[in-house]
Amino acid sequence: MRRHTLSNADTVIAALRTGFDRLAEFVRKFDDEALAGPSAASEWDIATVLSHLGSGAEIMTNTIQLALDDKTAESDFNQKVWARWDSSSRQEQAAGFLTWNQKLTTLFESLDGDQRENLRIDLGYLPAPADVATVARLRLSELSYHSWDVRSIADPAATLDGDAVPHLLDIATSNLGWITRPANLNGQEATLTVATTNPATEFALRLADPVSIDPIPAEQPDGSLTLPAEAWLRLVAGRLDADHTPVSAGLTGPIAWQTLRAAFPGY
Structure with a gap:
């Protein structure tokens, strides 16, 4: 990242x-x-x-x-x-x-x-x-x-x-152990390359127990998440439901939007 x-x-x-x-x-x-x-x-x-x-x-x-x-x-x-x-x-x-x-x-x-x-x-x-x-x-x-x-x-x-x-951006994920719920992944695991715009960042999101972030993107990720930086912040804070997700956001790989949102239930 x-x-x-x-x-x-x-x-x-x-x-x-x-x-x-x-x-x-x-x-x-x-x-x-x-x-x-x-x-x-x-x-x-x-x-x-x-x-x-x-x-x-x-x-x-x-x-x-x-x-x-x-x-x-x-x-x-x-x-x-x-x-x-x-x-x-x-x-x-x-x-x-x-x-x-x-x-x-x-x-x-x-x-x-x-x-x-x-x-x-x-x-x-x-x-x-x-x-x-x-x-x-x-x-x-x-x-x-x-x-x-x-x-x-x-x-x-x-x-x-x-x-x-x-x-x-630097403080939003400072306490992933508190803001994430790995149990809501229902046993699924995946590594996503996250690419944000405004500002541009790129990093790896590892969906497992525990959920973690690697500042260096994975060489062989399982999928990708692309979205504006403000939408990434809202996802992390549990504020990116289907009605409030920008049309520019994209998710590929084995993890569905519903599962990704459940891993970040909000606070």
């Missing part, structure tokens, strides 16, 4: 701004009926997706500010935030999404060059505090997928934000 150099904080933050502004334009038009409607995220309505993104933005804003101030988080801060959001009305959740994602994006944008390079932020679930680029990239991933969950209901041809895609 032709790896992209991990993007720096500047470009990730710029993509965050683009992604938020795009989703915000939709959210400002939603009435109560739209907010109560289904999203592409299983069992979540639109308002719940926005609540998830809003509460996450509030928590991350607090986390970054604590790192800037060299302070420690309250032990129950996250639980209090989630409880408040869960008890809010749908309109309050939509308004809160706009408020807190604007605050978080503005906070990222306010970081100076030294902070973007040297600040380390303790997210609480990584082995060590992470740099700004890593934290922004994780947020970009969350925003990008859930933005698609909202937008794709009205537009089945919706794609992930183009500005986000290059930044997500």
Whole structure:
């Protein structure tokens, strides 16, 4: 796989701004009926997706500010935030999404060059505090997928934000053991050459137990998968069902689309 150099904080933050502004334009038009409607995220309505993104933005804003101030988080801060959001009305959740994602994006944008390079932020679930680029990239991933969950209901041809895609390719498959279900292959095994466009990458996808990726394409693969990079990202995240697969996507070899999708059930 032709790896992209991990993007720096500047470009990730710029993509965050683009992604938020795009989703915000939709959210400002939603009435109560739209907010109560289904999203592409299983069992979540639109308002719940926005609540998830809003509460996450509030928590991350607090986390970054604590790192800037060299302070420690309250032990129950996250639980209090989630409880408040869960008890809010749908309109309050939509308004809160706009408020807190604007605050978080503005906070990222306010970081100076030294902070973007040297600040380390303790997210609480990584082995060590992470740099700004890593934290922004994780947020970009969350925003990008859930933005698609909202937008794709009205537009089945919706794609992930183009500005986000290059930044997500290196992290999308960082934990295959968690995001894949080899049992859903029903004993089938195959090695596929995956070729993406926009941007162009090529690598080997080994469908077995465990599922794995080899950056070097196999010399004698069992088949091939060709698709836009954003569609590959959606496949990995369980968001490439038949109704949302681009016509340009192609799959050859012994593995059927249904089986391939089942190996990546989503999260």
